[in-house]
Amino acid sequence: MMIYDELTEAEKNKLKDVMNSLLVHTFINGTVYSKQLDLFIPNDEYALANKYFEAIKETMNRLGFETFQDTMADVIYISDFPSSSRTRIDKETTMLLLVLYQIKSEGEKDGDRKLNSTKPSITIRELEERMLALGLWKKVPSQNAVSKSLRQILKFRFIEKDGPLSSLETRLFLMDSINLMLNRDKSVALIAAFKDKLKFVSETPLDDEEKERDEEDIFIGEDE
Numbered sequence: 001m002m003i004y005d006e007l008t009e010a011e012k013n014k015l016k017d018v019m020n021s022l023l024v025h026t027f028i029n030g031t032v033y034s035k036q037l038d039l040f041i042p043n044d045e046y047a048l049a050n051k052y053f054e055a056i057k058e059t060m061n062r063l064g065f066e067t068f069q070d071t072m073a074d075v076i077y078i079s080d081f082p083s084s085s086r087t088r089i090d091k092e093t094t095m096l097l098l099v100l101y102q103i104k105s106e107g108e109k110d111g112d113r114k115l116n117s118t119k120p121s122i123t124i125r126e127l128e129e130r131m132l133a134l135g136l137w138k139k140v141p142s143q144n145a146v147s148k149s150l151r152q153i154l155k156f157r158f159i160e161k162d163g164p165l166s167s168l169e170t171r172l173f174l175m176d177s178i179n180l181m182l183n184r185d186k187s188v189a190l191i192a193a194f195k196d197k198l199k200f201v202s203e204t205p206l207d208d209e210e211k212e213r214d215e216e217d218i219f220i221g222e223d224e
Helices: 009-025 044-051 053-062 091-110 124-134 141-156 184-203 208-216
Strands: 027-029 031-034 041-044 066-070 075-079 121-123 158-160 170-175
Touching: 009 027, 009 044, 009 053, 009 075, 027 044, 031 158, 041 044, 044 053, 044 075, 053 066, 053 075, 091 124, 091 141, 091 170, 121 124, 141 158, 141 170
Parallel strands: none
Antiparallel strands: 027 075, 031 041, 066 075, 121 170, 158 170
């Protein structure tokens, strides 16, 4: 008999909510940001997923997903997606994710714990400055384009925020889940690839077909 079958109906309903959350967001972090307290507090959803982790793992496996738990980072996530369930992250969002990963790595190295958040943080204004400094953009994309990418990154719970994405002063808190998508070697390789492509595009006129293909060439997603 499966572990799930031994649970009460109330427990099963709670687990269904957790599994649906994993299917939508991929990650569940151990803490969530409280705007009222301006700090991170324990995540009840993670506590429930942790308590019934084996039942969740067993059930998700039957659906074709692998479920993992990083106890050091306090992150539960799913991987090995069936091809029909994979989500591709577009190039602009990938580049923005790379910038955020670098900022988080620097914050962890420097022991940065701004405003008692227990997570490295950066405002959207500071993020846009870093985007240019990294050399992956000739100019900062429009605010709408940046907000669109940040919404996708928020969906996967790589960041949390303390205000609207339309405000340049909104702080973005960089979650530990981002370390499970990227690592130093992968980020360095992707940044080099993007810079090479940017240099090529700058030096070589492209026709409409090549421009369209260039937008689709490089991406990362849950299938990598």
